[in-house]
Amino acid sequence: EDKVVQSPLSLVVHEGDTVTLNCSYEVTNFRSLLWYKQEKKAPTFLFMLTSSGIEKKSGRLSSILDKKELFSILNITATQTGDSAVYLCAVEAQPRGDSSYKLIFGSGTRLLVRP
Amino acid sequence: EPEVTQTPSHQVTQMGQEVILRCVPISNHLYFYWYRQILGQKVEFLVSFYNNEISEKSEIFDDQFSVERPDGSNFTLKIRSTKLEDSAMYFCASSFKGQGNYGYTFGSGTRLTVV
Structure with a gap:
Protein backbone atom coordinates (compact mmCIF):
# COMPACT_ATOMS: atom_id res chain seq x y z
CA GLU A 1 0.00 0.00 0.00
CA ASP A 2 1.25 3.46 -0.90
CA LYS A 3 2.25 5.59 2.07
CA VAL A 4 3.73 8.98 2.84
CA VAL A 5 5.07 9.60 6.33
CA GLN A 6 5.96 13.00 7.71
CA SER A 7 7.94 13.85 10.79
CA PRO A 8 7.79 15.40 13.22
CA LEU A 9 4.02 15.61 13.62
CA SER A 10 4.37 18.94 15.35
CA LEU A 11 7.08 21.41 16.11
CA VAL A 12 7.29 24.56 18.22
CA VAL A 13 10.16 26.96 17.57
CA HIS A 14 11.04 30.58 18.17
CA GLU A 15 11.30 33.24 15.53
CA GLY A 16 14.66 33.12 13.83
CA ASP A 17 15.14 29.39 14.28
CA THR A 18 15.78 27.06 11.35
CA VAL A 19 13.54 24.03 10.94
CA THR A 20 13.79 20.85 8.88
CA LEU A 21 10.66 18.91 8.04
CA ASN A 22 10.91 15.34 6.82
CA CYS A 23 8.91 13.28 4.38
CA SER A 24 9.52 9.66 3.49
CA TYR A 25 7.49 7.66 1.03
CA GLU A 26 6.77 4.27 -0.41
CA VAL A 27 4.73 4.83 -3.52
CA THR A 28 4.57 2.76 -6.67
CA ASN A 29 4.54 4.65 -9.96
CA PHE A 30 6.19 7.69 -8.38
CA ARG A 31 6.11 10.77 -10.54
CA GLY A 59 13.12 32.84 -0.28
CA ARG A 60 13.73 31.27 3.12
CA LEU A 61 12.29 27.92 2.05
CA SER A 62 14.18 25.18 0.28
CA SER A 63 13.58 21.54 -0.46
CA ILE A 64 15.42 18.57 -1.86
CA LEU A 65 14.49 15.06 -2.93
CA ASP A 66 16.41 11.80 -2.57
CA LYS A 67 14.84 9.21 -4.86
CA LYS A 68 17.25 6.50 -3.81
CA GLU A 69 16.45 6.77 -0.11
CA LEU A 70 12.85 7.80 -0.82
CA PHE A 71 12.65 10.98 1.20
CA SER A 72 12.50 14.71 0.97
CA ILE A 73 13.19 17.55 3.38
CA LEU A 74 11.77 21.02 3.59
CA ASN A 75 13.95 23.63 5.27
CA ILE A 76 12.77 26.96 6.58
CA THR A 77 15.46 29.37 7.74
CA ALA A 78 14.98 32.45 9.92
CA THR A 79 11.43 31.40 10.75
CA GLN A 80 8.73 34.03 11.25
CA THR A 81 5.36 33.82 12.99
CA GLY A 82 3.75 33.85 9.54
CA ASP A 83 5.36 30.49 8.84
CA SER A 84 3.05 28.89 11.40
CA ALA A 85 0.95 26.38 9.45
CA VAL A 86 0.60 22.72 8.63
CA TYR A 87 3.14 21.64 6.01
CA LEU A 88 1.94 18.84 3.80
CA CYS A 89 4.04 16.48 1.74
CA ALA A 90 2.30 14.76 -1.15
CA VAL A 91 3.57 12.24 -3.65
CA GLU A 92 2.16 12.27 -7.14
CA ALA A 93 1.56 8.78 -8.45
CA GLN A 94 0.63 7.73 -11.94
CA PRO A 95 -1.05 4.36 -11.44
CA ARG A 96 -2.20 3.76 -15.02
CA GLY A 97 -1.38 5.50 -18.21
CA ASP A 98 -0.93 9.09 -19.16
CA SER A 99 -4.18 10.43 -17.78
CA SER A 100 -4.11 8.73 -14.40
CA TYR A 101 -2.69 10.92 -11.63
CA LYS A 102 -3.31 11.26 -7.94
CA LEU A 103 -1.66 12.80 -4.89
CA ILE A 104 -1.02 10.75 -1.78
CA PHE A 105 -0.68 13.00 1.23
CA GLY A 106 1.18 12.62 4.49
CA SER A 107 -0.40 13.60 7.79
CA GLY A 108 1.41 16.92 7.81
CA THR A 109 3.75 18.65 10.23
CA ARG A 110 2.13 21.35 12.36
CA LEU A 111 4.66 24.15 12.84
CA LEU A 112 4.15 26.85 15.43
CA VAL A 113 6.59 29.75 15.43
CA ARG A 114 6.50 31.77 18.64
CA PRO A 115 7.57 35.43 18.70
CA GLU B 1 -2.90 34.63 -10.17
CA PRO B 2 -5.42 32.07 -11.49
CA GLU B 3 -7.60 30.42 -8.86
CA VAL B 4 -9.76 27.37 -8.44
CA THR B 5 -13.14 28.54 -7.14
CA GLN B 6 -15.42 26.39 -5.02
CA THR B 7 -19.00 26.96 -3.93
CA PRO B 8 -20.54 26.91 -1.43
CA SER B 9 -17.89 27.44 1.21
CA HIS B 10 -20.02 25.67 3.79
CA GLN B 11 -23.00 23.37 3.39
CA VAL B 12 -25.11 21.73 6.06
CA THR B 13 -27.34 18.88 4.96
CA GLN B 14 -29.50 16.22 6.53
CA MET B 15 -28.44 12.61 6.38
CA GLY B 16 -29.83 10.93 3.28
CA GLN B 17 -30.02 14.12 1.25
CA GLU B 18 -28.17 14.70 -1.99
CA VAL B 19 -25.57 17.43 -2.24
CA ILE B 20 -23.73 18.91 -5.17
CA LEU B 21 -20.41 20.62 -4.62
CA ARG B 22 -19.29 22.96 -7.34
CA CYS B 23 -15.88 23.93 -8.65
CA VAL B 24 -14.54 26.15 -11.39
CA PRO B 25 -11.04 24.93 -12.26
CA ILE B 26 -8.34 27.07 -13.84
CA SER B 27 -9.36 27.63 -17.42
CA ASN B 28 -6.41 26.08 -19.26
CA HIS B 29 -6.06 23.10 -16.93
CA LEU B 30 -6.95 19.69 -18.30
CA TYR B 31 -7.05 17.52 -15.19
CA PHE B 32 -9.52 17.91 -12.38
CA TYR B 33 -9.65 16.30 -8.97
CA TRP B 34 -11.63 15.99 -5.80
CA TYR B 35 -9.97 15.41 -2.44
CA ARG B 36 -11.44 15.39 1.02
CA GLN B 37 -10.11 16.02 4.50
CA ILE B 38 -12.02 14.75 7.50
CA LEU B 39 -11.34 16.97 10.49
CA GLY B 40 -7.95 16.15 12.01
CA GLN B 41 -7.09 13.61 9.32
CA LYS B 42 -5.06 13.42 6.12
CA VAL B 43 -6.11 14.87 2.80
CA GLU B 44 -7.44 11.90 0.82
CA PHE B 45 -7.75 11.44 -2.92
CA LEU B 46 -11.26 10.77 -4.23
CA VAL B 47 -11.22 11.01 -8.00
CA SER B 48 -9.42 12.42 -11.02
CA PHE B 49 -11.11 13.44 -14.25
CA TYR B 50 -9.65 13.96 -17.69
CA ASN B 51 -11.15 14.25 -21.16
CA ASN B 52 -14.68 14.05 -19.78
CA GLU B 53 -14.22 10.82 -17.94
CA ILE B 54 -12.92 9.47 -14.66
CA SER B 55 -9.25 8.53 -15.02
CA GLU B 56 -8.63 7.31 -11.47
CA LYS B 57 -10.70 6.84 -8.35
CA SER B 58 -10.11 5.70 -4.81
CA GLU B 59 -11.93 3.10 -2.74
CA ILE B 60 -13.74 5.96 -1.02
CA PHE B 61 -15.35 6.98 -4.30
CA ASP B 62 -18.15 4.43 -4.30
CA ASP B 63 -21.54 4.43 -6.03
CA GLN B 64 -22.89 7.27 -3.90
CA PHE B 65 -20.39 9.64 -5.51
CA SER B 66 -20.36 10.97 -9.04
CA VAL B 67 -18.57 13.73 -10.91
CA GLU B 68 -19.55 15.74 -13.91
CA ARG B 69 -18.27 18.53 -16.09
CA PRO B 70 -21.62 19.83 -17.28
CA ASP B 71 -20.22 22.70 -19.33
CA GLY B 72 -16.84 24.13 -20.28
CA SER B 73 -16.11 25.61 -16.89
CA ASN B 74 -17.79 23.80 -13.99
CA PHE B 75 -16.74 20.55 -12.34
CA THR B 76 -19.14 19.06 -9.80
CA LEU B 77 -19.09 16.38 -7.15
CA LYS B 78 -22.44 14.84 -6.28
CA ILE B 79 -23.01 12.80 -3.15
CA ARG B 80 -26.27 10.96 -3.62
CA SER B 81 -27.37 10.00 -0.14
CA THR B 82 -25.17 11.63 2.45
CA LYS B 83 -24.03 9.86 5.58
CA LEU B 84 -22.69 11.33 8.79
CA GLU B 85 -19.20 10.11 7.87
CA ASP B 86 -19.26 12.21 4.69
CA SER B 87 -18.77 15.29 6.86
CA ALA B 88 -15.44 16.72 5.74
CA MET B 89 -13.76 19.51 3.86
CA TYR B 90 -13.92 18.78 0.15
CA PHE B 91 -11.21 20.27 -2.03
CA CYS B 92 -11.31 20.61 -5.77
CA ALA B 93 -7.99 20.84 -7.59
CA SER B 94 -6.83 21.21 -11.16
CA SER B 95 -3.56 20.76 -12.99
CA PHE B 96 -2.14 21.10 -16.46
CA LYS B 97 -1.28 17.67 -17.85
CA GLY B 98 -0.68 16.50 -14.27
CA GLN B 99 2.59 18.31 -14.00
CA GLY B 100 4.08 21.71 -14.23
CA ASN B 101 6.12 24.21 -12.27
CA TYR B 102 3.04 25.07 -10.27
CA GLY B 103 1.86 21.57 -9.37
CA TYR B 104 -1.76 21.22 -8.50
CA THR B 105 -3.87 24.23 -7.58
CA PHE B 106 -6.43 23.68 -4.86
CA GLY B 107 -9.62 25.58 -4.22
CA SER B 108 -10.54 26.93 -0.79
CA GLY B 109 -12.77 23.99 -0.11
CA THR B 110 -16.39 23.28 0.80
CA ARG B 111 -17.00 22.28 4.37
CA LEU B 112 -19.79 19.71 4.31
CA THR B 113 -21.59 18.99 7.56
CA VAL B 114 -24.07 16.12 7.57
CA VAL B 115 -26.48 16.17 10.49
Whole structure:
Protein backbone atom coordinates (compact mmCIF):
# COMPACT_ATOMS: atom_id res chain seq x y z
CA GLU A 1 0.00 0.00 0.00
CA ASP A 2 1.25 3.46 -0.90
CA LYS A 3 2.25 5.59 2.07
CA VAL A 4 3.73 8.98 2.84
CA VAL A 5 5.07 9.60 6.33
CA GLN A 6 5.96 13.00 7.71
CA SER A 7 7.94 13.85 10.79
CA PRO A 8 7.79 15.40 13.22
CA LEU A 9 4.02 15.61 13.62
CA SER A 10 4.37 18.94 15.35
CA LEU A 11 7.08 21.41 16.11
CA VAL A 12 7.29 24.56 18.22
CA VAL A 13 10.16 26.96 17.57
CA HIS A 14 11.04 30.58 18.17
CA GLU A 15 11.30 33.24 15.53
CA GLY A 16 14.66 33.12 13.83
CA ASP A 17 15.14 29.39 14.28
CA THR A 18 15.78 27.06 11.35
CA VAL A 19 13.54 24.03 10.94
CA THR A 20 13.79 20.85 8.88
CA LEU A 21 10.66 18.91 8.04
CA ASN A 22 10.91 15.34 6.82
CA CYS A 23 8.91 13.28 4.38
CA SER A 24 9.52 9.66 3.49
CA TYR A 25 7.49 7.66 1.03
CA GLU A 26 6.77 4.27 -0.41
CA VAL A 27 4.73 4.83 -3.52
CA THR A 28 4.57 2.76 -6.67
CA ASN A 29 4.54 4.65 -9.96
CA PHE A 30 6.19 7.69 -8.38
CA ARG A 31 6.11 10.77 -10.54
CA SER A 32 6.93 13.72 -8.29
CA LEU A 33 6.85 14.99 -4.72
CA LEU A 34 5.11 18.18 -3.72
CA TRP A 35 5.16 20.35 -0.63
CA TYR A 36 2.18 22.45 0.41
CA LYS A 37 1.48 24.93 3.19
CA GLN A 38 -1.98 24.72 4.76
CA GLU A 39 -3.06 27.56 6.99
CA LYS A 40 -6.81 27.81 7.25
CA LYS A 41 -8.25 26.01 4.28
CA ALA A 42 -6.71 25.25 0.91
CA PRO A 43 -3.21 23.83 0.62
CA THR A 44 -1.02 26.36 -1.15
CA PHE A 45 1.74 25.12 -3.39
CA LEU A 46 5.36 25.46 -2.33
CA PHE A 47 7.54 23.10 -4.37
CA MET A 48 7.40 20.28 -6.86
CA LEU A 49 10.40 17.95 -6.98
CA THR A 50 11.06 15.36 -9.64
CA SER A 51 14.83 14.91 -9.70
CA SER A 52 17.14 13.74 -6.95
CA GLY A 53 19.70 16.08 -5.47
CA ILE A 54 18.50 19.31 -7.03
CA GLU A 55 17.58 21.86 -4.41
CA LYS A 56 14.60 24.06 -5.03
CA LYS A 57 14.58 27.39 -3.27
CA SER A 58 12.06 30.12 -2.67
CA GLY A 59 13.12 32.84 -0.28
CA ARG A 60 13.73 31.27 3.12
CA LEU A 61 12.29 27.92 2.05
CA SER A 62 14.18 25.18 0.28
CA SER A 63 13.58 21.54 -0.46
CA ILE A 64 15.42 18.57 -1.86
CA LEU A 65 14.49 15.06 -2.93
CA ASP A 66 16.41 11.80 -2.57
CA LYS A 67 14.84 9.21 -4.86
CA LYS A 68 17.25 6.50 -3.81
CA GLU A 69 16.45 6.77 -0.11
CA LEU A 70 12.85 7.80 -0.82
CA PHE A 71 12.65 10.98 1.20
CA SER A 72 12.50 14.71 0.97
CA ILE A 73 13.19 17.55 3.38
CA LEU A 74 11.77 21.02 3.59
CA ASN A 75 13.95 23.63 5.27
CA ILE A 76 12.77 26.96 6.58
CA THR A 77 15.46 29.37 7.74
CA ALA A 78 14.98 32.45 9.92
CA THR A 79 11.43 31.40 10.75
CA GLN A 80 8.73 34.03 11.25
CA THR A 81 5.36 33.82 12.99
CA GLY A 82 3.75 33.85 9.54
CA ASP A 83 5.36 30.49 8.84
CA SER A 84 3.05 28.89 11.40
CA ALA A 85 0.95 26.38 9.45
CA VAL A 86 0.60 22.72 8.63
CA TYR A 87 3.14 21.64 6.01
CA LEU A 88 1.94 18.84 3.80
CA CYS A 89 4.04 16.48 1.74
CA ALA A 90 2.30 14.76 -1.15
CA VAL A 91 3.57 12.24 -3.65
CA GLU A 92 2.16 12.27 -7.14
CA ALA A 93 1.56 8.78 -8.45
CA GLN A 94 0.63 7.73 -11.94
CA PRO A 95 -1.05 4.36 -11.44
CA ARG A 96 -2.20 3.76 -15.02
CA GLY A 97 -1.38 5.50 -18.21
CA ASP A 98 -0.93 9.09 -19.16
CA SER A 99 -4.18 10.43 -17.78
CA SER A 100 -4.11 8.73 -14.40
CA TYR A 101 -2.69 10.92 -11.63
CA LYS A 102 -3.31 11.26 -7.94
CA LEU A 103 -1.66 12.80 -4.89
CA ILE A 104 -1.02 10.75 -1.78
CA PHE A 105 -0.68 13.00 1.23
CA GLY A 106 1.18 12.62 4.49
CA SER A 107 -0.40 13.60 7.79
CA GLY A 108 1.41 16.92 7.81
CA THR A 109 3.75 18.65 10.23
CA ARG A 110 2.13 21.35 12.36
CA LEU A 111 4.66 24.15 12.84
CA LEU A 112 4.15 26.85 15.43
CA VAL A 113 6.59 29.75 15.43
CA ARG A 114 6.50 31.77 18.64
CA PRO A 115 7.57 35.43 18.70
CA GLU B 1 -2.90 34.63 -10.17
CA PRO B 2 -5.42 32.07 -11.49
CA GLU B 3 -7.60 30.42 -8.86
CA VAL B 4 -9.76 27.37 -8.44
CA THR B 5 -13.14 28.54 -7.14
CA GLN B 6 -15.42 26.39 -5.02
CA THR B 7 -19.00 26.96 -3.93
CA PRO B 8 -20.54 26.91 -1.43
CA SER B 9 -17.89 27.44 1.21
CA HIS B 10 -20.02 25.67 3.79
CA GLN B 11 -23.00 23.37 3.39
CA VAL B 12 -25.11 21.73 6.06
CA THR B 13 -27.34 18.88 4.96
CA GLN B 14 -29.50 16.22 6.53
CA MET B 15 -28.44 12.61 6.38
CA GLY B 16 -29.83 10.93 3.28
CA GLN B 17 -30.02 14.12 1.25
CA GLU B 18 -28.17 14.70 -1.99
CA VAL B 19 -25.57 17.43 -2.24
CA ILE B 20 -23.73 18.91 -5.17
CA LEU B 21 -20.41 20.62 -4.62
CA ARG B 22 -19.29 22.96 -7.34
CA CYS B 23 -15.88 23.93 -8.65
CA VAL B 24 -14.54 26.15 -11.39
CA PRO B 25 -11.04 24.93 -12.26
CA ILE B 26 -8.34 27.07 -13.84
CA SER B 27 -9.36 27.63 -17.42
CA ASN B 28 -6.41 26.08 -19.26
CA HIS B 29 -6.06 23.10 -16.93
CA LEU B 30 -6.95 19.69 -18.30
CA TYR B 31 -7.05 17.52 -15.19
CA PHE B 32 -9.52 17.91 -12.38
CA TYR B 33 -9.65 16.30 -8.97
CA TRP B 34 -11.63 15.99 -5.80
CA TYR B 35 -9.97 15.41 -2.44
CA ARG B 36 -11.44 15.39 1.02
CA GLN B 37 -10.11 16.02 4.50
CA ILE B 38 -12.02 14.75 7.50
CA LEU B 39 -11.34 16.97 10.49
CA GLY B 40 -7.95 16.15 12.01
CA GLN B 41 -7.09 13.61 9.32
CA LYS B 42 -5.06 13.42 6.12
CA VAL B 43 -6.11 14.87 2.80
CA GLU B 44 -7.44 11.90 0.82
CA PHE B 45 -7.75 11.44 -2.92
CA LEU B 46 -11.26 10.77 -4.23
CA VAL B 47 -11.22 11.01 -8.00
CA SER B 48 -9.42 12.42 -11.02
CA PHE B 49 -11.11 13.44 -14.25
CA TYR B 50 -9.65 13.96 -17.69
CA ASN B 51 -11.15 14.25 -21.16
CA ASN B 52 -14.68 14.05 -19.78
CA GLU B 53 -14.22 10.82 -17.94
CA ILE B 54 -12.92 9.47 -14.66
CA SER B 55 -9.25 8.53 -15.02
CA GLU B 56 -8.63 7.31 -11.47
CA LYS B 57 -10.70 6.84 -8.35
CA SER B 58 -10.11 5.70 -4.81
CA GLU B 59 -11.93 3.10 -2.74
CA ILE B 60 -13.74 5.96 -1.02
CA PHE B 61 -15.35 6.98 -4.30
CA ASP B 62 -18.15 4.43 -4.30
CA ASP B 63 -21.54 4.43 -6.03
CA GLN B 64 -22.89 7.27 -3.90
CA PHE B 65 -20.39 9.64 -5.51
CA SER B 66 -20.36 10.97 -9.04
CA VAL B 67 -18.57 13.73 -10.91
CA GLU B 68 -19.55 15.74 -13.91
CA ARG B 69 -18.27 18.53 -16.09
CA PRO B 70 -21.62 19.83 -17.28
CA ASP B 71 -20.22 22.70 -19.33
CA GLY B 72 -16.84 24.13 -20.28
CA SER B 73 -16.11 25.61 -16.89
CA ASN B 74 -17.79 23.80 -13.99
CA PHE B 75 -16.74 20.55 -12.34
CA THR B 76 -19.14 19.06 -9.80
CA LEU B 77 -19.09 16.38 -7.15
CA LYS B 78 -22.44 14.84 -6.28
CA ILE B 79 -23.01 12.80 -3.15
CA ARG B 80 -26.27 10.96 -3.62
CA SER B 81 -27.37 10.00 -0.14
CA THR B 82 -25.17 11.63 2.45
CA LYS B 83 -24.03 9.86 5.58
CA LEU B 84 -22.69 11.33 8.79
CA GLU B 85 -19.20 10.11 7.87
CA ASP B 86 -19.26 12.21 4.69
CA SER B 87 -18.77 15.29 6.86
CA ALA B 88 -15.44 16.72 5.74
CA MET B 89 -13.76 19.51 3.86
CA TYR B 90 -13.92 18.78 0.15
CA PHE B 91 -11.21 20.27 -2.03
CA CYS B 92 -11.31 20.61 -5.77
CA ALA B 93 -7.99 20.84 -7.59
CA SER B 94 -6.83 21.21 -11.16
CA SER B 95 -3.56 20.76 -12.99
CA PHE B 96 -2.14 21.10 -16.46
CA LYS B 97 -1.28 17.67 -17.85
CA GLY B 98 -0.68 16.50 -14.27
CA GLN B 99 2.59 18.31 -14.00
CA GLY B 100 4.08 21.71 -14.23
CA ASN B 101 6.12 24.21 -12.27
CA TYR B 102 3.04 25.07 -10.27
CA GLY B 103 1.86 21.57 -9.37
CA TYR B 104 -1.76 21.22 -8.50
CA THR B 105 -3.87 24.23 -7.58
CA PHE B 106 -6.43 23.68 -4.86
CA GLY B 107 -9.62 25.58 -4.22
CA SER B 108 -10.54 26.93 -0.79
CA GLY B 109 -12.77 23.99 -0.11
CA THR B 110 -16.39 23.28 0.80
CA ARG B 111 -17.00 22.28 4.37
CA LEU B 112 -19.79 19.71 4.31
CA THR B 113 -21.59 18.99 7.56
CA VAL B 114 -24.07 16.12 7.57
CA VAL B 115 -26.48 16.17 10.49
